[in-house]
Amino acid sequence: MFSEQLISSFGLKKTPFYYYDTGLLHKTLFAIKEVAVLFNYNIHYAVKANANERILQIISSYGLGADCVSGNEIDQVIKNGFNPKQIVFAGVGKTDEEITFAINSNIACFNCESIQELEVINDIAGSLSRKVNVALRINPNLDANTHHNITTGLNTNKFGIPYNDFLLIIEDFKKYENLNIEGLHFHIGSQITDYRVFNKLCKRVNEFNNFLLGKSVNIRHINLGGGLGIDYDEPENQIPDFQAYFEIFNKNLEVRTGQVIHFEPGRSIVGQSGILVTKVLYVKNNGDKKTIILDAGLTELLRPALYQSNHKIVNLTSSKELDVYDIAGPICETTDYFGRSVQLPETSRGDLLAIYSTGAYGEVMALHYNMRPPAEKYYSEELIL
């Protein structure tokens, strides 16, 4: 997938580093916008997937909104071209300072996750003499059929308002006099590849929407969150099938006149545009097993250690006979592996390896552990002449 020229320019850089294919990012944004416009869907990019400034500038240039989960993310996206009127603020633990900052930044909406949070936002809004828009993040108790560590919509997860509390809020919604409860929000998990899950989500959303029809709460927008998965096994499938994804909602959601539909994709926008390039430090052979030790570890890419996730790994500089390797990082942790029993061409010290599909939840999750410095990053337009 890489030209000789690009690989040789990789060889001149200090490793490990992130390489972003901004051409692919543009193509992906173009693809999602094209279908979203068709269905009149509103897209808020989930900033937590990648908050790199250059990436944010490209995404904001397509007119997308932003889904933020901290005050710093709100600050970062405003500085990089996003319109505050298109920012929503989610997260299960917003601090008073973050709430105040968000109100003063004139964001569009808070996605609220508990009765207590509604009360706090109501109080802070009152003290600032403001009225703020709020969406209720519902916990629909729905299994997303994905890794348990990225499942968020079950009653056992900390996220969202449980059904009984939702009823209490609706019965008494007028008491939040500084809040305008105008939206419903759902986000049931990440890296969802079983599309039947989205069908089920539509059903649940319809139930909530219908229930509210009889109440005097005016729901102006329904936010379906993010979660659309990418192909980690075959990253050649670069652009997710946004058409098929939106089609499910278009077919199954019962939308009332005046209601707007929002989505918050993160991974599906940036995931395939990033690659982690790393150098082989050592190849250990204990007789049973050959283990490649890389100069990148869980400090640069945490996903495998955190979720046992799998990334395609390719040796960019060897085309010898295939052999089987475990692939590990240099960090003093037993879980610091990127792959087990991976087939690679015979690999030796100094080879360059590419770890694919690291544009989302990669750079942004970097750790300082072992006093590791942050990895450099390069962009395709700088390296391809």
Ligand SMILES: *Cc1c(COP(=O)(O)O)cnc(C)c1O
């Ligand atoms: C993480 C998150 C997203 C983005 O999820 P992806 O799987 O990356 O699309 C969207 N909304 C909320 C509330 C989230 O927490």
